[in-house]
Amino acid sequence: MPDLFLLVFLTMNAGLFDEHIGWSEERIELAEGAAVLRGFALPLAAELVTHIEAISAQSPFRHLMTPGGQRMSVAMTNCGGLGWTSGTGGYRYTTVDPLTGQPWPAMPPMFLDLAARAAAAAGFPGFVPDACLVNRYEPGSRLTMHQDRNERSDQQPIVSVSLGVPARFRFGGQGRDVPPKEVPLFHGDVVVWGGPSRMNYHGILPLKEASHPLTGNLRYNLTFRTAR
Ligand code: MD6
Ligand code: FE
Numbered sequence: 005m006p007d008l009f010l011l012v013f014l015t016m017n018a019g020l021f022d023e024h025i026g027w028s029e030e031r032i033e034l035a036e037g038a039a040v041l042r043g044f045a046l047p048l049a050a051e052l053v054t055h056i057e058a059i060s061a062q063s064p065f066r067h068l069m070t071p072g073g074q075r076m077s078v079a080m081t082n083c084g085g086l087g088w089t090s091g092t093g094g095y096r097y098t099t100v101d102p103l104t105g106q107p108w109p110a111m112p113p114m115f116l117d118l119a120a121r122a123a124a125a126a127g128f129p130g131f132v133p134d135a136c137l138v139n140r141y142e143p144g145s146r147l148t149m150h151q152d153r154n155e156r157s158d159q160q161p162i163v164s165v166s167l168g169v170p171a172r173f174r175f176g177g178q179g180r181d182v183p184p185k186e187v188p189l190f191h192g193d194v195v196v197w198g199g200p201s202r203m204n205y206h207g208i209l210p211l212k213e214a215s216h217p218l219t220g221n222l223r224y225n226l227t228f229r230t231a232r
Contacts, residue, residue: 027125034175034185037161037199039126045118045165046192052226053167053218055112056138059083062109063101065140071095077145078208084111086135086231088154095154097135097231111136118194119163119228126196128161133228141171141211141223149176149184149207152197152229160230161198167191167226168219169211176205191216 030042045052065079068090082088086097087108101108115136123131139147152162166189173195176184182205189195197204211223 031126032187034187034195035177035201035204037127038175038195038197038201038204040187040189041122041125041194041196042190043192044122044125044194045167048114048118049167049192050218051114052118052165053224055115056167056224056226059109059138060140063087063104063106065138066103077141078147079140079142079145081108081138081140082136083109083115083138084134084136088135088137088229088231097154115226115228118165122163122165122194122196123161123198126161126198128196128198131161131163131228131230133163133230135229135231137227137229139225139227141169141208141225143213143221144210145208145223146210147208149174149180149205151203151205152227153203155229155231157230158202161196161202163228164195164197165226165228166193166195167224168216169214169221169223171211171223171225172209174207174209178203178205180205191218 027044032040060081063081065081067079068076070090071094086099089098089102099107119133120131168191170188170190173187173189174184176182215221
């Protein structure tokens, strides 16, 4: 029932705009230092998707292999000075896309601006990311519980933007034993993540079959980090 789903989805997102700041200030605290800013990126969402298409025309989406040899169900690419990649050598950041042999596509200025504004809104002023991981989920794609720990410093937050089909996000604690909270992430939502929960485990449950007018059955996620 994709049409009904879309209607429900659009209704849920209606009224999120504030005339002045483009954001309703609906905010969900996941833990100290981690918050969902509902609809924060909604005014820019269509432009973000256009940029993702341009980025992936230059550095295509690919299914990386984990260091353990498993093909990841989420397809990835990057923009910015550094890109997150994976292989038998482990997880690392590179300046060059190993697939093309060229530098990763430049980070569009509007990406930098959005990431900095979202971080500041969540209490982390002065955020200047040097890496933007672009994730593409198709129905069934998931991200198992993990920590983001390949960045040189844990003093900077992470800013994560959701686009397209909604997903169920799981947020746990510092150890794998903490039972996770579950929260839906919709088109235009931004998660900002830093301070005491920067190293908390988190993941995305398998994407459900659904349709979004801008992305079809796909979900995109932009994850901004300061890697160095
Ligand atoms: C995703 N996000 O939303 C995957 N990591 O598709 C993440 O792994 C993530 O949303 C760190 C901080 C925020 C996130
Ligand atoms: Fe992560």
